Structures are given as C-alpha cells and as structure tokens.
Amino acid sequence: MKCRKCDAKAVINMRQHRLALCRDHFIEWIVESTARFIEKYDMFTLDDRVLVAVSGGKDSLALWDVLYKLGYHADGLYINLGIDGGFGYSKTSLQKIEQFMSTRSDLHLEVVDVPAVYGAPVNVAAEATSHGAGKPCSICGLTKRHIMNRVAREGGYDVVATGHNLDDEAAVLLGNTLRWQIGYLTRQGPVLPASEDGLVRKVKPFCRFYERETAAYSLLSGIDYVEDECPYAVGARTIYHKEILNQMEEHSRGAKLQFYLTFLQAKEQGIFQAADDSVELTPCSKCGQPTTAAGYCAFCRLWDKVRED
Amino acid sequence: MTAKLTFRDKEFTVKHGMTIRDAIIKCDLSPEAVLPVINGELVTDDRYLKPDDVIKLVPVISGG
Numbered sequence: 001m002k003c004r005k006c007d008a009k010a011v012i013n014m015r016q017h018r019l020a021l022c023r024d025h026f027i028e029w030i031v032e033s034t035a036r037f038i039e040k041y042d043m044f045t046l047d048d049r050v051l052v053a054v055s056g057g058k059d060s061l062a063l064w065d066v067l068y069k070l071g072y073h074a075d076g077l078y079i080n081l082g083i084d085g086g087f088g089y090s091k092t093s094l095q096k097i098e099q100f101m102s103t104r105s106d107l108h109l110e111v112v113d114v115p116a117v118y119g120a121p122v123n124v125a126a127e128a129t130s131h132g133a134g135k136p137c138s139i140c141g142l143t144k145r146h147i148m149n150r151v152a153r154e155g156g157y158d159v160v161a162t163g164h165n166l167d168d169e170a171a172v173l174l175g176n177t178l179r180w181q182i183g184y185l186t187r188q189g190p191v192l193p194a195s196e197d198g199l200v201r202k203v204k205p206f207c208r209f210y211e212r213e214t215a216a217y218s219l220l221s222g223i224d225y226v227e228d229e230c231p232y233a234v235g236a237r238t239i240y241h242k243e244i245l246n247q248m249e250e251h252s253r254g255a256k257l258q259f260y261l262t263f264l265q266a267k268e269q270g271i272f273q274a275a276d277d278s279v280e281l282t283p284c285s286k287c288g289q290p291t292t293a294a295g296y297c298a299f300c301r302l303w304d305k306v307r308e309d
Numbered sequence: 310m311t312a313k314l315t316f317r318d319k320e321f322t323v324k325h326g327m328t329i330r331d332a333i334i335k336c337d338l339s340p341e342a343v344l345p346v347i348n349g350e351l352v353t354d355d356r357y358l359k360p361d362d363v364i365k366l367v368p369v370i371s372g373g
C-alpha cells in the first residue's frame with residue numbers, strides 16, 4: 001500500500017478515512033489535524049497557558065509532543081499515584097516522562113506525589129472506603145480530577161488538556177448510553193467549559209484520533225511510553241466496551257467515529273438540553289475547590305478518612 | 310512454511326500467504342487493537358505474510 005501523498009510505502013492505513021500514509025506524512029497529518037481540532041472546538045489559543053496531564057502512556061506523551069511542536073505554551077502535570085503493581089507502575093511512568101523531556105528543551109513538569117502529600121497511595125486509600133477496596137478507579141479518578149484542578153488554579157493555567165482518544169471517548173459514551181446517564185452525557189464532549197465557581201476548562205485535543213493512531217504516532221516518533229497498564233485497569237469496563245466497539249469497527253469501517261460524531265451532533269441540536277440541570281457549586285470549606293456538597297468536598301472527606309484510619 | 314505473530318507474551322504460528330489482517334483475525338485478535346511491526350518497522354496490515362516473517366503485534370488498547 002502506498003502513501004496517498006507521496007509514492008513511499010504506507011506505514012498505516014486509516015480505514016475510516018480511506019487514508020494510508022507514510023511515516024512523515026502520517027506524523028504531519030496528526031500534528032495538522034490536532035491544530036485543526038483545537039481550533040474547531042475552540043479549545044485554546046497560542047496565548048493560553050495549557051497544563052497537560054501526562055501519565056507516561058502513549059496518548060498523553062504524544063499530546064504533549066504535538067502541542068510542543070505546534071508552539072503552544074504547554075506544561076506537564078504528573079500525578080504520582082503511588083501504584084506499584086509488582087513492576088513499579090508509577091515509578092516507571094515518571095521515568096518515561098523524564099526521558100521524554102530530556103530530548104526536548106524547555107519543557108516544564110509539575111509533579112504531585114500523592115503518597116507524600118496526602119498520606120497514602122490511591123490503592124491504599126481506596127481500602128479505607130466501603131466501595132473502593134480492590135477497585136481504586138473511582139477514588140483514583142476523584143483524586144486526579146481534584147489535583148488537576150488545584151494545580152491549574154494555583155498555577156494560573158487557562159486550561160487542562162488530557163490525552164483522551166476516540167476509543168476512550170466512544171467507550172465512555174457507550175457505557176453512559178447503555179445506562180442512559182443523561183447527566184454524564186450532557187457533560188461529555190471535546191471541551192468542558194470553565195465554571196464561574198472555580199472549575200478550570202478541560203479539553204481533549206486527541207478525541208477524534210483512534211487509539212491505534214496515537215500509538216502509531218508514539219512509535220513512529222520514537223516516544224518510549226509505558227506499555228504495561230496500570231494493574232487495576234485489567235478487566236475494567238472501559239476495556240470491555242472498547243473491545244465491543246472494535247468488533248463493530250471491524251465489520252463496518254468508521255463505526256466508532258460515527259458513533260461519537262453523531263452524538264456530538266445530536267448534542268449540538270439540543271437533545272440533552274432539557275436535562276441540563278447544572279447544579280450550583282460552592283467552595284469546599286477545607287480546600288476551597290468547588291463542590292456540590294455542603295461543607296467538605298468528596299476529596300477532602302475521603303482523604304481525611306484515609307489519614308484517620 | 311509458516312510465519313510467526315507475537316502479542317504480549319503469546320506466540321502464534323500461521324501459514325504464510327495470507328494478509329497480516331487475516332492472520333490477526335485468525336488468532337482471535339482485533340486488527341483495530343494492535344499495530345503490526347516487522348523488524349522494528351510499522352507496516353500496513355494488507356501486506357502478505359512471507360515464510361519466516363516474525364510480526365510483533367503492539368497492543369494499543371489502554372483502559373482505566
């Protein structure tokens with residue numbers, strides 16, 4: 001198979017776009033498409049300060065690389081969750097990030113060490129709750145969201161960017177649709193706007209790339225990323241949903257992309273508007289971050305409990 | 310004569326002459342969930358397997 005743009009051998013064929021490209025043209029395509037999505041969804045401009053949540057995985061490092069190439073002012077944020085999993089998951093992740101930074105000049109990384117700052121690794125913290133034992137993901141998610149928002153506010157960032165790809169988004173969408181979770185559906189999208197009460201704007205510049213494209217970009221760019229999953233991701237529902245969507249994609253090219261894009265269209269046409277019951281947020285009386293709860297926010301309640309035990 | 314596919318710690322032996330895509334499906338994997346690499350080079354999955362080819366299938370799905 002030949003590259004659509006030159007005569008060189010293609011390294012990847014994107015069946016949903018009927019587009020096969022060679023290495024150089026594929027890298028160029030990813031970078032240019034990202035710039036287009038950032039503009040199309042009005043994510044941020046060259047004047048904004050962007051905080052990229054980097055995990056050491058393929059998506060977030062690829063995103064940081066692309067934003068760096070495009071000349072955005074993008075700093076990294078690494079949240080050390082303290083997860084070991086028998087192979088030093090968190091430690092390896094940070095090493096990959098440092099390696100990435102050593103070959104690019106002028107990158108700045110903020111590191112938040114959860115065990116050191118809050119007193120325990122997230123998986124240990126999860127044991128202190130009734131529903132989290134052995135399944136730290138919801139507590140981990142809560143913790144990451146809290147820290148991202150805190151660091152972004154304290155550091156004066158305009159926007160937090162995450163490396164979510166189309167497979168991530170389509171899998172979450174499938175999960176939310178199967179349960180008709182209107183509240184989640186209303187908020188899902190490439191951009192989560194800032195709220196007046198202190199939630200920083202969040203964006204997903206890679207939300208239209210298939211997972212194999214972000215992986216290919218990292219491979220072809222020589223980005224060394226953690227291939228091993230977080231040990232708690234095994235058996236996660238998201239992975240199951242991704243497998244189902246991939247089966248659909250195999251039989252009908254573009255099925256995943258269509259699912260997500262037609263959802264965004266339907267949303268734009270207002271089908272979830274009636275359900276948009278934006279709740280009022282008040283500052284947590286301990287940390288000051290916005291919360292729906294009166295008094296302490298869920299994050300503060302959780303970590304107070306962890307430290308008590 | 311056969312070709313070999315490796316995926317994480319698994320190894321599959323398949324007949325040469327079919328496309329990488331068909332071989333991936335034959336091994337019960339999804340062509341959407343892997344990237345085929347030969348000698349460190351990413352290749353498209355319409356390529357026909359030659360005898361003694363060794364294809365590394367790089368997993369692309371992550372979760373959590």
Ligand code: SF4
Nearest residue numbers: 137140230232233373
């Ligand atoms: S898999 Fe779960 S515990 Fe691991 S990083 Fe993701 S959300 Fe956190």
Ligand SMILES: [Zn+2]
Nearest residue numbers: 003006022025
């Ligand atoms: Zn080309």
Ligand SMILES: [Zn+2]
Nearest residue numbers: 284287297300
């Ligand atoms: Zn709080």
